[in-house]
Amino acid sequence: MKLYYATGTCSLSPHIVAMEAGIALTLERVDIGKTPHVTASGVDFSRVNPNGYVPALELDDGSVLTEGVAIAQYLADLAPASSLAPPAGTIARVQLQTWLNFIATELHKMYSPWLFHPEYGVEAQAAARAKIAERLAFVETHLGTCGSFILGEHFTVADAYLFTITSWSPFAGVDLSGFPHLRAYLARIAARPAVRQAMQAEGMKVAA
Numbered sequence: 001m002k003l004y005y006a007t008g009t010c011s012l013s014p015h016i017v018a019m020e021a022g023i024a025l026t027l028e029r030v031d032i033g034k035t036p037h038v039t040a041s042g043v044d045f046s047r048v049n050p051n052g053y054v055p056a057l058e059l060d061d062g063s064v065l066t067e068g069v070a071i072a073q074y075l076a077d078l079a080p081a082s083s084l085a086p087p088a089g090t091i092a093r094v095q096l097q098t099w100l101n102f103i104a105t106e107l108h109k110m111y112s113p114w115l116f117h118p119e120y121g122v123e124a125q126a127a128a129r130a131k132i133a134e135r136l137a138f139v140e141t142h143l144g145t146c147g148s149f150i151l152g153e154h155f156t157v158a159d160a161y162l163f164t165i166t167s168w169s170p171f172a173g174v175d176l177s178g179f180p181h182l183r184a185y186l187a188r189i190a191a192r193p194a195v196r197q198a199m200q201a202e203g204m205k206v207a208a
């Protein structure tokens with residue numbers, strides 16, 4: 001399987017999941033800074049994902065999965081013993097999907113595009129930061145009571161996703177100083193060997 005990724009973007013989330021699950025992936029970098037987006041091997045990425053965004057997962061039969069939360073759950077389900085996602089059909093799985101949808105729609109798409117595209121203007125960015133602060137307050141309250149991870153004591157795909165998105169905060173001007181539980185959670189996740197390996201494989205800096 002091949003994961004199309006761009007360093008440090010939301011594609012880091014399924015990359016972490018694969019590392020946690022012990023699933024070997026081929027990686028192909030996509031330059032999303034240039035239009036059209038071209039992959040490291042010179043392919044126009046719109047031929048892989050017509051929407052032009054990472055992540056995309058090419059399966060061994062040539063078919064392509066898109067949308068980070070779907071890819072992450074697919075990978076988790078390939079390795080049920082890793083407990084990265086509760087079994088389908090359980091309330092715990094629905095709780096996982098509730099969090100994945102919350103992270104995708106209330107956080108991911110509030111950080112990006114608003115905070116990474118200055119052309120939206122300072123007013124839109126201030127509004128996005130205010131909304132993110134509200135949502136992070138909700139996350140902070142949850143992390144204060146849930147245990148080590150979002151669903152309790154097991155690291156799941158939701159943790160890979162929340163870690164990936166909220167780690168953008170320093171680059172996006174989002175102040176995490178009022179969220180001590182979130183900061184401790186991010187440090188805990190950043191120390192996981194699989195997370196470090198995924199980040200290193202993408203050429204990111206990891207803490208010593």
Ligand SMILES: N[C@@H](CCC(=O)N[C@@H](CS)C(=O)NCC(=O)O)C(=O)O
Nearest residue numbers: 009010011032052053054055067068
């Ligand atoms: N709905 C998609 C959004 C993915 C997305 O926003 N990807 C960004 C990186 S975090 C991207 O590739 N942007 C480049 C572009 O949209 O052209 C998902 O959740 O997988």
